[in-house]
Amino acid sequence: MAENLALPGVRRREWPKWLKLPVLIGFGIIGFWVLVCLSVDFWPIDNPIDMVARRLQPPSFDHWFGTDALGRDVLSRTLHGARFSLMMSCAVIIFAVLIGSTIGAIAGYVGGFVDGALMRLVDVTLSFPPILLAMAVTAALGPGLENAAVAMIIVWWPIYARLMRGQVLSVKSREHVEAAVAAGASHSRTLLKHILPLSWSPILINATMDFGQVVLLTASLSFIGLGASPPTPEWGSMISEGAIHFYQWWICAGPGIAILSVVLGFNFLGDGLRDLLDPRSK
């Protein structure tokens, strides 16, 4: 008799509501770049560091995006550059989320003096314009992609700390948390099993959106010479090199389009994730 009941968990398959056209485009763009990162070594394109043709050639059949001031293939450099940008974003976002949400969760859960102290630290960090703070830190540590990553983690963690603190505060006051404490759960168990699983979705949405922002900031730092050092095919430094050659627009166009597409792709994905995870945003 019970077998006739419609069992929960068995639902009819239908097109997910959050999977709209922009989200699909976002998936497409990011999927393309991830594929490029993984397989660009095997593509039939020129070596990004070698001088393969005459300098400052406009786009042609041999060199689709033209060549730069040293005669290197812009298309090849753009595609290879994806690796630096995306790996950088991954590293920065992962560390910023880990550090930020740990600190935010502790601040929100413990409260009182600890909360006040940690949140003032967050306020101080957030009061600097991000690019300025990143510049200052990279300048202090010395230029280089690793140092730029450290600088960006320092810039980014407070955002997640604040977000996570707010989430923990709101979930903490729910009754099931009190019920868990009444059942004898320890602090760590209460936080890890009854608060955090309900707190992470805005973090995930924000992280997806911030991926694009980190790509942008990486490029900015490289543009002013604080990120990747010259022969590295990094988008920001490529644009920086191309900017001198104002009439050879194609040198900047390749990496510029790449940055645009990555930022756009992650924003689309983030929007889709929000529709999926946050029932209030309609």
Added chain:
Amino acid sequence: MTAPLLEVRDLGIAIGALDVVRGVDLSLGRGKTLGLVGESGCGKSITMLAIMGLLSEHVRVTGSIRLSGDELVGKPQSALAELRGKRMAMIFQDPMTSLNPVMTVGEQLGEAIAIHQPRMKRQARQARALDLLRLVAIPFPDRRLLQYPHELSGGMRQRVMIAIAMANDPELLIADEPTTALDVTVQAQIMELLQRLQAERHMGMLLISHDLGVVGDIADEVAIMYAGRICERGSVDAVFDSPHHPYTHGLLASLPQIDRTVGKLASIPGALPSLASRPQGCRFHPRCFHAQETCRREEPQLRPVASGAVAACHFAEIAVPSRKAEEVA
């Protein structure tokens, strides 16, 4: 004589300068049920939180709370966490919100067991969880283990809450208005279940409620709270049959009765005074039909009255007409 299961002596709870609860004495024996009755805001829930040790450190708790002779006031949180869920368990008012929405019923039951029996094997825990669901008479218990709270009805969720509370065979079960959020038909089932479990396990149960009918049905003793103090306490029969405190009398008189047609339901005039503006003298005097000059000046203490209960009223013997006499009239 061994110490009673729960003994509360002169319990005081204060938040800053505000006295929330003062001079509360309660006593509960093994296998007995104590009903704690009062209107919203009278301090019954905070009293229960104090017993569980769930109040924040900003709240000052004074007096003594003993669980089988073991003093709980002033015990460190880590020691209290050991007791919570193991020797004393609690059922919350609203089963809709007191289960974790992202854990299955089985995981939550398993967790309640694991907290106090960390070395129990996973399979043994699942078997125990299944037993617990059978104990609270949930249909298709094996299927429920894999379901999430939102897939269950309110009554079933409250059964799950009870199963979680029973996970470690507590000596004391505190039920904070366990049926307020449920349908009337389900209410009766849940109360029946609680009564059965209590009898089987010989638990002490502290039942907090503003439903006099429920308390009258299943409690052995009852304590009536008003504005942070106990105004009358005694066996259910004594208190309900011949209330000596005007407030108790008012509460009982305001119960609608199915066999009597009345034009207007009786009520107690006025409202519960706020925490900051509790009156001098007897806290009930502004709403009392029998208030005298003494009531405005002096706070009455609990003292034995003819019914065998204790009541805190200067005029306990004369203020309240016997209910029996009233019915005859």
